[in-house]
Every structure is written in C-alpha cells, then in structure tokens.
Amino acid sequence: MRVSVRYAQLVAAGELRPDPEQAAAAARLDQLQQELEPPPPAFGPASSIIGRLFGHKQPAIPRGVYLWGSVGRGKSMLMDLFHDNLAIPAKRRVHFHEFMLDVHARLREERKKESGDPIAPVAAAIAAETRVLAFDEMVVNNSADAMIMSRLFTAMIVRHDLVIVTTSNRAPADLYKNGLNREHFLPFIALIGQRIDVLGLNGPTDYRLDRMQGVGTWHTPVGDAATAQVREAFFRLTDFPPEDSENVPSAELDLGGGRVLHVPKSLKGVAVFSFKRLCTEARGASDYLAIARKYHTVIVVAIPRLGPDRRNETMRFITLIDALYERKVKLIVTAAAEPAELYDTSSGGDEEGRFAFDRTVSRLMEMQSQDYLALGHGED
Numbered sequence: 001m002r003v004s005v006r007y008a009q010l011v012a013a014g015e016l017r018p019d020p021e022q023a024a025a026a027a028r029l030d031q032l033q034q035e036l037e038p039p040p041p042a043f044g045p046a047s048s049i050i051g052r053l054f055g056h057k058q059p060a061i062p063r064g065v066y067l068w069g070s071v072g073r074g075k076s077m078l079m080d081l082f083h084d085n086l087a088i089p090a091k092r093r094v095h096f097h098e099f100m101l102d103v104h105a106r107l108r109e110e111r112k113k114e115s116g117d118p119i120a121p122v123a124a125a126i127a128a129e130t131r132v133l134a135f136d137e138m139v140v141n142n143s144a145d146a147m148i149m150s151r152l153f154t155a156m157i158v159r160h161d162l163v164i165v166t167t168s169n170r171a172p173a174d175l176y177k178n179g180l181n182r183e184h185f186l187p188f189i190a191l192i193g194q195r196i197d198v199l200g201l202n203g204p205t206d207y208r209l210d211r212m213q214g215v216g217t218w219h220t221p222v223g224d225a226a227t228a229q230v231r232e233a234f235f236r237l238t239d240f241p242p243e244d245s246e247n248v249p250s251a252e253l254d255l256g257g258g259r260v261l262h263v264p265k266s267l268k269g270v271a272v273f274s275f276k277r278l279c280t281e282a283r284g285a286s287d288y289l290a291i292a293r294k295y296h297t298v299i300v301v302a303i304p305r306l307g308p309d310r311r312n313e314t315m316r317f318i319t320l321i322d323a324l325y326e327r328k329v330k331l332i333v334t335a336a337a338e339p340a341e342l343y344d345t346s347s348g349g350d351e352e353g354r355f356a357f358d359r360t361v362s363r364l365m366e367m368q369s370q371d372y373l374a375l376g377h378g379e380d
Helices: 003-012 020-036 043-053 075-085 096-113 119-129 143-159 185-197 207-211 224-238 242-247 275-280 285-294 306-327 351-366
Strands: 064-068 090-095 132-136 163-168 194-198 249-257 258-264 266-269 269-276 298-301 330-335
Touching: 003 020, 003 075, 020 064, 020 075, 020 306, 043 298, 064 075, 064 119, 064 242, 064 275, 075 090, 075 132, 075 163, 075 306, 090 096, 090 266, 096 119, 096 132, 096 285, 119 143, 185 351, 207 224, 224 242, 224 269, 224 330, 249 285, 258 269, 258 285, 266 306, 269 285, 275 298, 298 351
Parallel strands: 064 163, 064 194, 090 132, 132 163, 269 298, 298 330
Antiparallel strands: 249 258, 266 269
C-alpha cells in the first residue's frame, strides 16, 4: 500500500489527527516509495520492440529523507509507515545507536585483518545487505561515532547508492553541536544537504505527550488499579489494540558480550519490565544503558519499598534511574509508595543509603514533570 494512502486511512479512522506537516512528509515518503519499488513489468511485443530500440534508461538514485522535529510529532510513526509499506526485501529499520554499535563491531573485525582502511569494506558489506536503511532517532553524542560518520556514510550513499531515511530531534546543522573535533563531522552535514531531503515536523501538538494526558507516570499502591493505568499508557503510546493484549510482542535486547535481556513486552520504543527482572538479578550500568539507548519509554511494574534490607536491589534501582534520566527516557511505574516514601528507614540507621537515595528521589520527581516529558529521547 502507498504511504500516503495508509496515512489518509489512519486520519479518516480517527487514529491520527489531521496535520499538514505530517501529510507533507507522508507525500514525500510516498514519492520515495515509488522510486524504490520496481515498476510493474511491461508485456506484449510492442514493449519489447521499444525496449530494444531505445534501451532502458538507468533510473536516478533516489534522495533520502531526514525527518526532524520535537518529540512526539509523529516522526517515528511516519518512518514506520514507510518501512512497513515499502515492497522491497532489502530494507532495514534500526535504532541509530544500535546501528553504530554494529558498525564499530564490524570495524573491529576488519582491523584484525590488517588489510588497510576498515571503513570501505564495512560500508560495502552493509550496502550489499540492504538497499534502504531506516534509522530511528539519529543523534551523535560521542566522538567515536562523529569521527567515522562522514567517511562511512559517504561510502554507503555516494559509492554504493544506499538510501537513508532517518528521524531526529535535531536539525542536521545541530547534530554533534559543540562536540569534540566537530570539524571532522561537518562533511557529514554537507552530505545530508547533497543527498537527503530535510523535512521539519514541528507542529504545535506533542502527540506522545498528548496521549499520556490523564494517565500519569507514577502509580501507587501496586495493585489492579495501578496496573490498569500503566496498561492504558502502554496501549496509548503504541496504538496496540487492548483486546489483543495477549499478543504484544516481546524482544531480546543485546547487552554485548553474548548476553541478552528478555524484554517481556516491546513495541514502538516502549518496553515493559518487572522490578524483579531489572533489579533483583545481577545487573550493572551497561545493562541499564542498553535499555536506555533502545527505548524512549520504560514501564517498570511492582517496585517494592526499598532500603537497607534490600541494599543490592536499591543500588541497582539507583543505577537504573541514572541511566534512564541521562538518556531522557520516559518512566512509568507501579510502586509501593511515592518516590519520597519509597526508601524505608523504619529499621533505623543507614544515613548513607538514605543520602544516596535522595538524589534518585529528586530525579524521579523531575521525570514526572511536563518539562522532562517534553524532552526528546537522548537529548542533553
């Protein structure tokens, strides 16, 4: 199905509100879809004769699309419409950070061969696997990514004709702003201007935040009422039909080093975990960072009262909140108490533990604020 047709259907059904910027982006993605999909075969002797007489004109390499704007404006939704309706097998939709982790792993393997510049073969290998790369949330926060992106993407796009579709909370000129050695990154920004069309989605409505209105993020006490609230939040954020709740997909999150974390419910950047899975099992900061990079919203259910009797679980919870906060992940929970009462000091003592948890309480309170919820995933 054509992207613009599917978008119009969603608007007509009331699942999306009419939005001129979204409609324009859908039309541009529709154009790209038509450029990428093979034309229907021509039949009959006339078409064969004309083909032999005039040959087949080599189609131009399609320009990619860069959708940017504030959080909740429908960028990921539109990219998913494009990817899901694009009728070619060689396509890949991936979170940008996950893609760069894969790139660095490939580069390490190439360096072991000691055969020269590793970027060229890595770019060639990626291009051989796919025609279209769809990135969610392009953001560049570290010099390791910034130093290789210009050369890597030039090789993939210019030499191998790879088509890029991406979303970002930032305009291209603001990527890696004030970053270390940014001059090495500037050719990548220039490449976007040369080979990718930039479309802004900055309408007045934050649809993701709008969907959370009246639902809230912190629900106490643990029980049926709180569970119903977080279920409602999940279905609002993912558009998954509540009547089909038994079939919400799960996922296996790569933690590196051959380790994976089972995500019981994972859909459209939203993950659901139990406190037990995240904080009673042996986990470290790297595990929580992997979650924070992958998901824009994390739902944690059944958080108990914490304190000296649960010292290990408490320290892991503190580390989890630090990781989510630093990546500006939305947090929705069911908990035994409000943040300020969550750390139980009824047994006395443990001033150091209480002091450490006070910073987490402050972060938990901020994470419920409208200002925090309006931030984009990964924003500084």
